[in-house]
Amino acid sequence: MGAAQSFRDMCDREKNTNVRLSLPAVCIVWQxxxxxLFGVFIRYNPEADPHWAEYKKTHNLTDIENDFYFRYPSFQDVHVMIFVGFGFLMTFLKRYSFGGVGFNFLIASFGLQWALLMQGWFHSLDYTDGKIKIGVENLINADFCVASCLIAYGALLGKVSPVQLMVLTLFGITLxxxxxxxxxxxxxxxxxxGSMVIxxxxGYYGLAISWMLYRPNLDQSSRLQGSVYHSDVFATIGTLFLWMFWPSFNSAISYHGDGQHRAAINTYLALASTVLTTVAISSFFQKHGKLDMVHIQNSTLAGGVAVGTAAEFMLMPYGSLIVGFCCGVLSTLGYIYITPFLEKRLKIQDTCGIHNxxxxxxxxxxxxxxxSAAGATVDVYGHEGLVETFDFKNEFEHMVPTIQGGHxxxxxCVAICFGIGGGIFVGAILRLPIWGDPADDNCxxxxxxxEVPEDEESIPPILQYNNHMQNKDM
Incomplete structure (x- = not known):
């Protein structure tokens, strides 16, 4: 107990937000x-290498069969979601738009590089020469990897330093x-x-870190923990980008053909259903039936998240609508009831409501x-369809749907354990008083x-009045 108390006392020392040395050092050294590492390990895969000319002749292929032409449109959609969708979604705070977009940019730019290496070592390593061979599908997977860290950032928005975010990303990508x-x-x-892996x-990675970094006096910054009219408009732009491109996100790495086609349709329908139930619940639980923009910005996307795992399964169009319907209800109620409960009872301060x-x-x-997996049958999928959808090949060729459901x-369970366990570990590191995070009254x-340009909102009222009178005299 004494050691734990000493650690807490050390972490609660006076904050110093000067990152003039630490941030440049981290960025330069890590880049x-x-x-x-890229020079040692990363190389182009055969479809991106000049030897493609010989490769396609040997394998009786044409240029149009290069994976680039199948995957690049989806990659661009996912890329826009990562940098524009997530970035603008985090601009709702009245005085933290630069941090929402700018630190999102920083996390993603570093994270995608580290993700290409980490995922490459697990999935794309060529054991003949020890090199990681990358193509357009690797770029999509790297963006997926980055998305998990951007989600975690949502719980910590406005409360951490850019150096802490780099550390969060380093460990988050690895985990x-x-x-x-x-x-x-x-x-x-x-x-x-990616309902599970992303x-x-x-979500639980960010929530666990937020729990570890709990600020008992955060109400000292409550004057800034809200939105203004234009900040909510910008955040809604992020919502619309995410909403439009989510079918690409869920189908980007599915097998060409029916699986990818089905994933896009299921996501499209789930998202549409979510909007209506979100509006309904938001209106019903607000005074005079007015809508809360927080619900519209966030809960309308929950159906896209929930349909992700089963996106390429035979969920059926009506099943997708049911998933979206339920998620619109649960997510909106989460913002109304669960988020306050998490902060009051569990000491989890979730800025963006990533739990919901x-x-x-x-x-x-x-x-x-x-x-959906446990209930799959040959009658519904066909034998070949069942094999392709669930990848019942090689060592898993004798797998049956009921067992697949258990898997x-x-x-x-693994995703939850890694999120919570990894978040507690990383949160303990980020509690150290060396990262330049803001004080409770400065979040x-x-x-x-x-460097923020001066505007009317940042000028004290007395100075605004003086400026107005001076301009009037002129």
């Missing part, structure tokens, strides 16, 4: 490390690559849209995936880490 390998390769769970892991948009819908998605449930303010 240099990426250059060295993601390990849990993804366990779930998809060792356990052999299917998770096309959203559940990222990612963690809880991710778990629902895992459950839907397990039930799906096991994958969900949710861009001026701590950004």
């Amino acid at each position: 240099t490390s990426m250059i060295i 993601f690559a390990v849990e993804e390998y366990i779930i998809l390769t060792l356990i052999h769970a299917r998770d096309a849209g 959203h559940t892991f990222g 948009l990612h963690a809880m819908p991710g778990v629902i998605g895992g459950i839907v995936g397990a039930i 799906q449930a096991a994958g969900m 949710f303010d861009d001026e701590v880490y950004w």
Whole structure:
């Protein structure tokens, strides 16, 4: 107990937000490390290499069969979601738009490089020459990996320094690559849209870190922990980008053909259903039936999260609508009831409400995936369709749907354990008083880490009045 108290006392020392040395040092050293590691390990795969000319002749292929032409449109959609969708979704705070977009940019740019290495070592390593061979599908998977860290950032928005975010990303990408390998390769769970490996892991990773970094006096910054009219408009732009491109997100790495086609349709329908139930619940639980923009910005996306695992399964169009319907209700109620409960009772301060948009819908998605897999039949899928959808090949050729359902449930448990366990570990590291994080009374303010241009909102009222009178006299 004495050691634990000493650790807490050390972590609660006075904050120093000067990152003039630490942030440049982390960025330069880590980027240099990426250059060295890429030079040692990363090479183009056969479809991106000049030897493609000989490769396609040997394998009787044409240029149009290059995976680039199948995957690049989906990659661009996912890329826009990562940098524009997630970035603008985090601009709702009245004085933290630079941090929402800018730190999102920083996390993603570093994370995708580290993800190409970490995922490459697990999935794309050529044992003949010890090199990681990358192509357009690797870029999509790297963006998926980054998404989990951006989700975690949502719980910590406005309360951490850019140096802490770099550390969060370094460990988050590493943990993601390990849990993804366990779930998809060792356990052999299917998770096309990442309900488990991306959203559940990222959600609980961020919530666990937020629990470790609990600020008992955060109400000292409550004046900034809200939105204004224009900040909510910008955040809604992020919502619309995410909403439109989510079918690409869930179908991007599915097998060409019916699986990818089905994933896009299921996601499209689930998202549409979610909007109506979100509006209904938001209106019903607000005074005079007015809508809350927080619900519209976030809960309308929950159906896309929940349908991810089962996106390429025979969920059926009506099943997708049911999933979206339920998630719109649960996510919106989460913002109304669960988020305040988490902060008051469990000491989890979730700035963006990632529990309601990612963690809880991710778990629902895992459950839907397990039930859908366990109930799959040859009559519905056909023999070849069953094999292709669930990848019943090689050492898993004797797998049956009921057992696959159990594997799906096991994958969900792994994602939750890695998220919570990894978050507690990383949160303990981030509690150290060396990262330049803001004090309790200085959170949710861009001026701590950004050069902010002066505007009318930042000028004290007395000075605004004086400026107005001066202009009037002129």
